[in-house]
Amino acid sequence: MALRAQPLKTPAEEAIAASFPAFAARQAQWGGAEVAKAREDGIARFRANGLPGRRIEEWHYTDLRSMLREAAAPFEAFSDDLARQAAGEPAPITLDGAAHLLFVNGRYFAGKPVAGLEVVDLSTTKSLPPAAAQALARETAYAGNGAVALNRAFTNGGAVVRVQAGAPRVIHLDFRDVGSEAFSTFPHVIVDVAEQAQVLIVESHRGPDGVAYQTNVLIELKLAAQAQVSHVRVNEAGSKSVSLATLGLDIADHATFNLFSLNTGAALSRHQIFLRSAGEQSSIDLAGVTLARDKQHADTTLVVEHKAPRCKSREFYRYIIDDSATGVFQGKIVVAPDAQKTDGAMKSQTILLSDEAAMNNKPELEIFADDVLCGHGATCGSLDEDQLFYAYSRGLPPAQAQALLLEAFAGEALERIADEGLREQLREKVCAWLAQRVIQ
């Protein structure tokens, strides 16, 4: 009889499992039966699997089991003062006329009601409206993912948002983390976008530098037929933080979804995207720029599942990795047998700025249909010597020449942001990051 050795639990795993019963008991008065069920489901998966580590293929390059040394306690001490403190700080993004949804340390703090937008605070002690309850009970293909299971077990706040046609043009999901001691947050936000609705969703994350806090965010977007959603994400989590974020996407026929993610924050970050395109002729564009320095570890992992015919998807990610930082890009396109005429193209490009910088690229195609157009490409290199010399010869000093080329490299990805004002704000962030570079 073959014995499979069960690895010993790490101290972090022990601490997480031990903290659950008391946490769940203290938080039982809100969220209703759906949140309670999600907690039980999540902790059961966590108890069975532990933290995801290198034995699991999709976590091979981001071995959370060994990287997460300590588990910080879930944040529970919510107060209006906390919200005021957070709201007193500037947001990473400024948007005129946006419906502003503020989440502090995981919990939703309601602002003014907005016409066309229905926001249900998960932390309500009343029973949830049926639509919100149903949204929470949806089954997903990624429920078994290690980060998702943890989020569902320890959900400490969140909201269910319904966007009707005629809703505000821009919604800002503004996640702030506040504190000076280690803590962890587990917000869960669901956004249902109605048929033909058009919306720009801006998602931003910011927290204190130098504090070893941990965030594990789950955002689920469901686009009904012909919905058009642009999603721009900015991650400026604090310098010592662990930032886990999952974006679940369910996209119906003739819907359009564009994502752009700028990732500069956190000591350890992972943005995972699970996209399911279930209706015909949807159009999907996922893009992002990751800038990492010092010892940062920045992972983007995405799975795009084409379940229906005649859909189009594009993935375009650029990384600039400096010092001894590490980048990870894992992209998988899955084309189901029925998803004929799928048109998919995935590209990941990296510039490494130091000998110690590292990049792990893993593009994958799983194609079960026979009439599709799918491709992927990954490149990784240093700055182009010919381009540099050309710029020097025109009078640009080395630091300026390098910044110009790097800004251009990131800029080609930023071009995918349709909103000009937002694009410029992100471009300025890239320039600010480049300006902080120390050239040896």
Add this chain to the structure above:
Amino acid sequence: MLEIKNLHAEIDGKQILNGLTLSVPAGEVAAIMGPNGSGKSTLSYIVAGRSDYTVTAGEVLLNGENILELPPHERAARGLFLAFQYPVEIPGVTTHTFLRTAMNAQRKTRGEEELKTADFIKIMRAAADKLSISQEMLRRPLNVGFSGGEKKRLEVLQMTLLEPRFGILDETDSGLDIDALRVVSEGVNSLRSKERGFLVITHYQRLLDYIKPDSVHVMSQGRIIKSGGPDLALELEKHGYRDIVASAA
């Protein structure tokens, strides 16, 4: 003026320049011709400061100052300009942005005020019009998707805007049709002045019909083996390099 004295240089242990000496006084145009592999383009790169090459002996003086110890951007700020044989494509940087950045970078290195945007646009438009460069082209990424002729015209536009003390043209005629050759040559000729010198590197006499040199030099195996007046170019066109190279060996 540009003075190159006994210049020796190598790359990966391979000797490319073997004691090259050449002097181009202010206000003059010198042409360098020579067979393939004689080191002509290497010479232009070394003078401009490309770091792949190691200078093992000699000096290069720009207006009396040895520039070999200076990084390339400081050579540019002191008035050296190299028009590339193969201008480099830079995706993501518009031509307009690159031109403004280059002009202001040189000004900054020299301790001068940066150009105001309105002034820059005025100067750039006037210069671009003379070279038949459209505004649309200036909004495109630098050299990306440009034809050979467009790239060379853009090199001359950069030279016009940067107002160098000395210009090196590395096979600026390659890849040009006759009309483009005329436009580019007229652009160069309009920059000729008493204070400014040029070194024109070319394979063919044809370019020298448009840009009339004051002196012509034949380069082979990393040094100048023969110098003369404009007639030397005609002689080379007629008889080729072989006899001159053989008699110098």
